[in-house]
Amino acid sequence: MVKTDDGPAVEVRDLVRAYRGRGGELIKANDGLTFNVPRGQVFGLFGANGAGKTTLVLQMLGLVRPTSGSITVNGIDVVRHPELVKSTVGFLPQRGLSMRLIEARRALHYTGRLRGQSEADARRQTDELIEELGLGPYADRQVERLSGGLMRLVNFGMTLMGRPELIVLDEPTNELDPHNRRLIWDIVQRRAAEDGTTIVLVTHNVLEAEKAVHRVAVMHGGRITAMGTPGELKEQTGAQARLELFVRDGGSLTEAEAARLGRIGVVSPGDRSGSYLVTAPPDRIQPLLEVLVTDVGVTRVDDFRFARPTLEDVYLSLKPEPVGEPEKPAEPEPAHRAPDSPEQPPPVKELATVGAPGAEPEEAAPTGTSPATRRSPLPASRTPRPAPSTAPAPTRVPRRTLGARLATFGTSFKYLWFEHMLIVRTSWHVHMVFGIFMPLTMVFGFSRIGSGLTDQASLLYIASGSGVFSIAALGTTAIAQRIGAIKAEGSMMYYASLPISKVAFVTAFVAARLLLIAPGLVTSLLAVEVLYDIELTLSPTLLFVYPLTALPLAALGLVIGSLIDKIELISIVTYMLNFLLLLGAPLLIPMESLPVALRVISYVMPTSYGADAIRHSVTGDIDGTFALDVAVLAVASVASLWIADRALRWRAS
Numbered sequence: 001m002v003k004t005d006d007g008p009a010v011e012v013r014d015l016v017r018a019y020r021g022r023g024g025e026l027i028k029a030n031d032g033l034t035f036n037v038p039r040g041q042v043f044g045l046f047g048a049n050g051a052g053k054t055t056l057v058l059q060m061l062g063l064v065r066p067t068s069g070s071i072t073v074n075g076i077d078v079v080r081h082p083e084l085v086k087s088t089v090g091f092l093p094q095r096g097l098s099m100r101l102i103e104a105r106r107a108l109h110y111t112g113r114l115r116g117q118s119e120a121d122a123r124r125q126t127d128e129l130i131e132e133l134g135l136g137p138y139a140d141r142q143v144e145r146l147s148g149g150l151m152r153l154v155n156f157g158m159t160l161m162g163r164p165e166l167i168v169l170d171e172p173t174n175e176l177d178p179h180n181r182r183l184i185w186d187i188v189q190r191r192a193a194e195d196g197t198t199i200v201l202v203t204h205n206v207l208e209a210e211k212a213v214h215r216v217a218v219m220h221g222g223r224i225t226a227m228g229t230p231g232e233l234k235e236q237t238g239a240q241a242r243l244e245l246f247v248r249d250g251g252s253l254t255e256a257e258a259a260r261l262g263r264i265g266v267v268s269p270g271d272r273s274g275s276y277l278v279t280a281p282p283d284r285i286q287p288l289l290e291v292l293v294t295d296v297g298v299t300r301v302d303d304f305r306f307a308r309p310t311l312e313d314v315y316l317s318l319k320p321e322p323v324g325e326p327e328k329p330a331e332p333e334p335a336h337r338a339p340d341s342p343e344q345p346p347p348v349k350e351l352a353t354v355g356a357p358g359a360e361p362e363e364a365a366p367t368g369t370s371p372a373t374r375r376s377p378l379p380a381s382r383t384p385r386p387a388p389s390t391a392p393a394p395t396r397v398p399r400r401t402l403g404a405r406l407a408t409f410g411t412s413f414k415y416l417w418f419e420h421m422l423i424v425r426t427s428w429h430v431h432m433v434f435g436i437f438m439p440l441t442m443v444f445g446f447s448r449i450g451s452g453l454t455d456q457a458s459l460l461y462i463a464s465g466s467g468v469f470s471i472a473a474l475g476t477t478a479i480a481q482r483i484g485a486i487k488a489e490g491s492m493m494y495y496a497s498l499p500i501s502k503v504a505f506v507t508a509f510v511a512a513r514l515l516l517i518a519p520g521l522v523t524s525l526l527a528v529e530v531l532y533d534i535e536l537t538l539s540p541t542l543l544f545v546y547p548l549t550a551l552p553l554a555a556l557g558l559v560i561g562s563l564i565d566k567i568e569l570i571s572i573v574t575y576m577l578n579f580l581l582l583l584g585a586p587l588l589i590p591m592e593s594l595p596v597a598l599r600v601i602s603y604v605m606p607t608s609y610g611a612d613a614i615r616h617s618v619t620g621d622i623d624g625t626f627a628l629d630v631a632v633l634a635v636a637s638v639a640s641l642w643i644a645d646r647a648l649r650w651r652a653s
């Protein structure tokens with residue numbers, strides 16, 4: 001693991017993230033947060049539903065832009081360098097399993113490669129994790145076919161690939177059985193203690209997480225309402241120890257016995273006859289037990305249970321601050337204020353500033369200090385401290401050469417492309433129908449309608465038209481539906497959290513689909529040649545005419561899939577669009593024979609130029625018209641890819 005810096009793993013200053021509600025009201029999902037997460041610690045982030053935890057971690061990952069304030073992760077300013085941060089962070093989203101359509105082993109290996117691991121290292125760590133997580137019997141099974149818990153384990157393993165400096169786990173033990181939950185907590189503790197990995201843990205499972213966390217922040221209404229080590233929080237909130245007592249044969253405590261116990265703690269009746277609950281401060285445990293033994297007497301007691309206060313007790317005892325009425329509609333806040341902006345943050349509660357810079361001696365631990373020694377108990381600040389308004393320490397931004405960037409792009413492209421090609425295994429029948437049989441059926445069917453369609457010119461129109469139909473059907477519809485599915489599963493966030501560019505993601509996606517379209521294009525031309533003995537030249541220009549025809553349609557699919565949220569609606573829109581594309585374009589009949597209105601429409605359809613260019617390629621008429629076709633297709637491809645890149649919701653905002 002390469003350390004980028006020796007400061008805190010996470011530094012959050014005056015962080016605000018506001019959303020507009022449906023009625024125009026301002027919702028502050030995060031409202032003036034300031035804290036640090038020292039390196040090598042497990043930092044628990046607790047809070048009720050809607051408290052703002054997910055918004056906070058998405059900002060740490062550079063997936064949501066702060067409205068104001070700053071976040072530094074591993075010494076890198078997240079707002080300025082969101083892409084750079086991703087190479088140092090591993091993220092386990094709350095929902096949405098990525099790479100679910102490939103095998104578990106591949107999902108781990110590909111994630112490692114996408115995080116920048118070498119081939120050998122990725123393979124080695126994949127094997128280690130399969131062993132550590134007990135995934136051996138399932139490693140070569142498609143992730144989607146595993147049980148919910150096993151899928152979660154694979155997803156957890158993917159988060160560890162590449163040994164990131166900071167790991168963000170959103171509800172890591174959801175769906176896991178007790179054995180695997182314990183396994184996860186053990187691994188979390190080991191990674192922090194042995195490798196010095198910092199772990200930010202969002203969970204509602206406070207009781208279990210207590211064993212793993214070094215420090216905790218409790219959020220409510222976008223603010224931190226309490227922060228400290230579990231011990232400090234127990235002390236600060238006055239959490240009580242509990243003695244549960246069952247008097248023999250369902251009998252009752254005498255008044256004298258109850259009074260003696262009542263002098264030490266609070267005695268209340270239990271939920272069944274003869275049971276009592278005594279709560280007392282943790283330092284009164286000894287006298288409480290003495291009264292139990294000497295005054296009540298063990299022979300009078302059927303059973304008793306004694307529990308020290310847990311972190312869950314602390315969490316439940318914390319009184320959430322009233323959130324207050326939503327603020328009136330106001331002018332939108334600036335997209336991101338520079339860290340040195342003079343504007344003051346909203347007030348922050350006392351405990352929320354416990355982690356302010358300088359509050360924790362271990363933050364300044366010298367280089368080489370082991371995580372274990374750095375993890376000394378944190379002094380709780382009892383005095384309110386104003387939230388700092390100073391800029392965070394300057395961030396280190398390693399420079400990368402063009403060669404290194406191209407190499408990263410190449411690796412990302414390769415593994416994302418592999419993934420897409422493997423996904424096709426699950427929908428091969430659709431590709432067979434649309435890619436191969438549909439163009440063949442069109443050639444065969446159309447050539448039988450009327451006597452005039454069997455001449456060479458008509459057959460070429462039919463062949464090029466059915467080829468373009470294949471591109472439109474598979475390119476637009478399949479891509480739109482796949483992007484829609486990735487979004488609906490919630491896995492887009494996972495891909496966006498990897499250190500890969502959106503361009504690599506889009507190009508790998510489109511390139512994989514283009515390859516699938518190829519058989520449909522070739523079969524329609526071959527059908528004409530074989531069935532009707534028509535001599536085709538098959539000019540090499542087809543090698544760029546086909547991709548140029550497919551790119552605008554693939555990009556269109558990407559835009560539709562990105563903008564529409566309902567998968568069913570995506571299907572309806574894309575099928576209707578394909579219908580319109582074909583209806584308006586002179587693919588199957590010469591343009592001259594179209595009514596004027598349709599002829600005009602066809603001028604704006606890239607499909608018309610694609611079909612025309614295909615015909616020129618197979619007849620060898622590489623003239624001015626062909627050059628115009630190619631030029632229009634090239635412009636449409638560049639423009640539509642640019643629009644698709646913009647439309648793809650890579651970051652949440």
Ligand SMILES: Nc1ncnc2c1ncn2[C@@H]1O[C@H](COP(=O)(O)OP(=O)(O)OP(=O)(O)O)[C@@H](O)[C@H]1O
Nearest residue numbers: 019020027029047048049050051052053054055056
């Ligand atoms: N994209 C968004 N648009 C509008 N409001 C949002 C958006 N994302 C989050 N919010 C609001 O911000 C608040 C905090 O949401 P967030 O998802 O961060 O809470 P959470 O603590 O992670 O909740 P949970 O434990 O249920 O996952 C909520 O009121 C939520 O409705």
